Amino acid sequence: MASIATTATPQLAEGQHGMMRRSAVGEHHFEFGGYLPEVELAYETWGTLDAAGTNAVLVMHALTGDAHVAQGDAHTAGWWDGFVGPGATIDTNKYFVLAVNMVGGCNGSTGPSSLDEHGVPYGSRFPFVTIKDSVRLEARLAKQLGISTWHAVIGGSMGGARALEYAVEFPEQVKNLVVMASCAQATAEQIAFAQVQTQAIRLDPHFHGGDYYTQDARPDAGLGLARRLAHITYRSEAELETRFGRKPQPGEQPTGQLDGPRGRYQVESYLDHQATKLANRFDANSYLLLTEALMSHDVARGHESLSAALARLQQVNVVVAAVSSDRLYFPEQSEKLAASLPTKSPVHYIDSPIGHDGFLTDASQLDSVLRTLVFSH
Numbered sequence: 001m002a003s004i005a006t007t008a009t010p011q012l013a014e015g016q017h018g019m020m021r022r023s024a025v026g027e028h029h030f031e032f033g034g035y036l037p038e039v040e041l042a043y044e045t046w047g048t049l050d051a052a053g054t055n056a057v058l059v060m061h062a063l064t065g066d067a068h069v070a071q072g073d074a075h076t077a078g079w080w081d082g083f084v085g086p087g088a089t090i091d092t093n094k095y096f097v098l099a100v101n102m103v104g105g106c107n108g109s110t111g112p113s114s115l116d117e118h119g120v121p122y123g124s125r126f127p128f129v130t131i132k133d134s135v136r137l138e139a140r141l142a143k144q145l146g147i148s149t150w151h152a153v154i155g156g157s158m159g160g161a162r163a164l165e166y167a168v169e170f171p172e173q174v175k176n177l178v179v180m181a182s183c184a185q186a187t188a189e190q191i192a193f194a195q196v197q198t199q200a201i202r203l204d205p206h207f208h209g210g211d212y213y214t215q216d217a218r219p220d221a222g223l224g225l226a227r228r229l230a231h232i233t234y235r236s237e238a239e240l241e242t243r244f245g246r247k248p249q250p251g252e253q254p255t256g257q258l259d260g261p262r263g264r265y266q267v268e269s270y271l272d273h274q275a276t277k278l279a280n281r282f283d284a285n286s287y288l289l290l291t292e293a294l295m296s297h298d299v300a301r302g303h304e305s306l307s308a309a310l311a312r313l314q315q316v317n318v319v320v321a322a323v324s325s326d327r328l329y330f331p332e333q334s335e336k337l338a339a340s341l342p343t344k345s346p347v348h349y350i351d352s353p354i355g356h357d358g359f360l361t362d363a364s365q366l367d368s369v370l371r372t373l374v375f376s377h
């Protein structure tokens, strides 16, 4: 990871586009209890904030994403390169873009692998995190950076949940909201898929109740199992079938004795690869915390009802988008969200066979819609 500059009062220095910085945003009492005396948020920016502070765009990452949305000066690929950048849909020649690593994460912001004031990793002592905690802390960072109004807040998947929550929590600060491949409240099935993932981590013998940082081994097997299941939900049945079908992994024979080694089908090898890749870049406690944050996602919490919560968006221009083949955040959930909004706008579709991950691979399909409805000036 690139070295990180920490500042108590962030400076928006020129020539640091897409470079990680970190800022202390103060103490935090978490929504469901627990307290941290100091939270630091890692963030990256692109473009220049105009004198009136009216061109700011907040981009929210999904579950295992981070603040590195676009390449910028870091010269390492961003997860929304092509969608965010000079001349792109979110044009960093015109807009000032901010992305923040969510609290509880493992990419620069305070999370369970961070050290407490005694130099000990928080581990199991890290508070339960919610999407509301995420946006309340991010709003503090925005204030430090001198941003009082967002031209747009945008995100997909958990990023969509964060974007929606931000607008419901601070409607007076948000002009345009874009919610992609997401929903207003985690559904029973989303909670169910997530529960299997959290169990896979907790049941790993190397988990040690979350206090594994001083041990020789980490719960990578559990994290990998969690990622395998999650990744299946991120891709469509049709994509897996077309891409892998029943083909064996080259050089392997996917049959054998119950107690003996056997080769793999290609799709198994693919899932193994996704599991190893995630275990190499992500902390199991952060995965657990952020997954449970998403399980708890409910914009109605703290309001009389869902419609009361969404009624707060009366003055916000909301764009809802779905991936046609999404089997985790079904298009019907986006339709339901759009129909529940005060403005009752239509859902815009990313037409992709890939499934949920289409919000990452095919976001540019929303280019003309977003240039017309959100980024027209």
Ligand SMILES: CC(=O)SCCNC(=O)CCNC(=O)[C@H](O)C(C)(C)COP(=O)(O)OP(=O)(O)OC[C@H]1O[C@@H](n2cnc3c(N)ncnc32)[C@H](O)[C@@H]1OP(=O)(O)O
Residues within 6 Å of the ligand: 061, 062, 063, 064, 065, 066, 079, 234, 249, 266, 267, 269, 270, 271, 273, 277, 357, 360, 361
């Ligand atoms: C916004 C966010 O919050 S998320 C941040 C970015 N997200 C991630 O990084 C999540 C993990 N990655 C992904 O979900 C996906 O890679 C995406 C969505 C980013 C891109 O999807 P795609 O381009 O369709 O790539 P796909 O998921 O199919 O994976 C390709 C990988 O599988 C590997 N692969 C393909 N077939 C096989 C196989 N039979 N055996 C082993 N590995 C295989 C490829 O070699 C490639 O490896 P690499 O990623 O190390 O280069």
Ligand SMILES: N[C@@H](CCO)C(=O)O
Residues within 6 Å of the ligand: 062, 063, 064, 065, 156, 157, 158, 234, 357
């Ligand atoms: N691939 C994405 C999907 C979750 O929405 C991620 O890992 O964050």
